[in-house]
Amino acid sequence: MLHGKHILVGVTGSIAAYKSAFLVRELIKKGASVRVVMTPASFDFITPLTLATLSKHPVVSSFTSDPGSGEWNNHVEMGLWADLMIIAPATASTLAKMASGQADNLLLAVYLSARCPVYFAPAMDLDMYQHPAVQENIRQLQRFGNRFIRPGSGELASGLVGEGRMAEPHEITALITDDLAQDQPLKDKKFLLTAGPTHEALDPVRFIGNRSTGKMGFAIAEAAAELGAEVVLVTGPVHLQTKHSGIKRIDVRSAREMLHACLQHWPDAAVGILSAAVADYRPKTTAGTKIKKKDPFLLLELEATTDILKTLGQKKEAKQILIGFALETNDEEANARKKLHAKNLDMIVLNSLQDQGAGFGHDTNKVSFIHKSNKFTSFELKSKPEVARDLLSAVMEILL
Secondary structure (H helix, E strand, O other), X not given: OOOOOEEEEXXXXXXXXXXXXXXXXXXXHOOXXXXXXXXXXXXXXXXXXXXXXXXXXXXXXXXXXXXOOOOEOOHHHHHHHOOEEEEEEEOHHHHHHHHHOXXXXXHHHHHHHOOOOEEEEEOOOHHHHHOHHHHHHHHHHHHOOOEEOOXXXXXXXXXXXXXXXXXXXXXXXXXXXXXXXXXXXXXXXXXXXXXXXXXXXXXXXXXXXXXXXXXXXXXXXXXXXXOOOEEEEEEOOOOOOOOOOOEEEEEOOOHHHHHHHHHHHOOOOXXXXXXOEOOOEEEOOOOOOOOOOOOOOOOOOEEEOOOHHHHHHHHOOOOOEEEEXXXXXXXXXXXXXXXXXXXXXXXXXEEEOOOOOOOOOOOEEOOEEEEOOOOEEEOOOEEHHHHHHHHHHXXXXXXX
């Protein structure tokens, strides 16, 4: 859930500031991009160098970078950059200023500028935490829509035992992850995806294949996982790596292996998006040893592979959505529409090798969506991650 998220961590002047280092480390380990904003008072408890090293970004704490330079730290820009903000630890003083809309330091100015969800984790001694003014400030921040991370109980800096300890970093990340999971539109939806080429063996050394790199299918897998889907990605031989922990990757080589994996996972999938460039034919026989060059000509007898997309279309239940890809070189739309209906698809993604920057090997693609309802939507040339997001938007219109 945190992979790829932009997260601002606000650190205030509390003995619990040492936990901020562990929080930043946890967020980085989960794939987030983290920036840290500190109040001047927090410098007494943890150094900016520590947090800058862990976050891999300079720490900011004042409105100007250098008093004589005229350069300033843009609090509005930082607030817009963040997907979420976590103020941990949040002192009684900071809570009061947040609740009353004060902005006498950079952290508070960023907080007031943030349009993203804001989490705050109080840290203070027992009697301070229980004071009616502090409790009212917490309630006010919750009324504003901020997310309260309740402190833990235990021995406090004063020696008293009670509530007021800042929540542990792993507890904070778990709470935020659970929150984000609840907000994902594709939560509890299983997606079956295919990507890349297939290699049909001639002998132990050679194969029949194609130029597919798998970039489009992997982009769809990452985008679907970001939206909360349970993703099963069946991929032919590619040099790409998955990033999101929500992706189950199954590596195959041949069309037969890809078909077997798809049939295993299709019955309980809500959506199938098959972008793999599966071989239409394979050698009828595969030599057990390397074929030697003897004659000027080598005749190969080929047989058709099983059409995976058509097979899944035949097995498709009414509640399932199946989407295929059509890479065409001529009569593009007509050929794509034939494929749409012949294979019982809900939608087909058409792209043409005639379009510059589209097709195999590129980081971009130019596609059109053709629905079984005859709705036709064409897009300009975009990056493959952008195409993936457009595709998932179209899927959600059908699914949700």
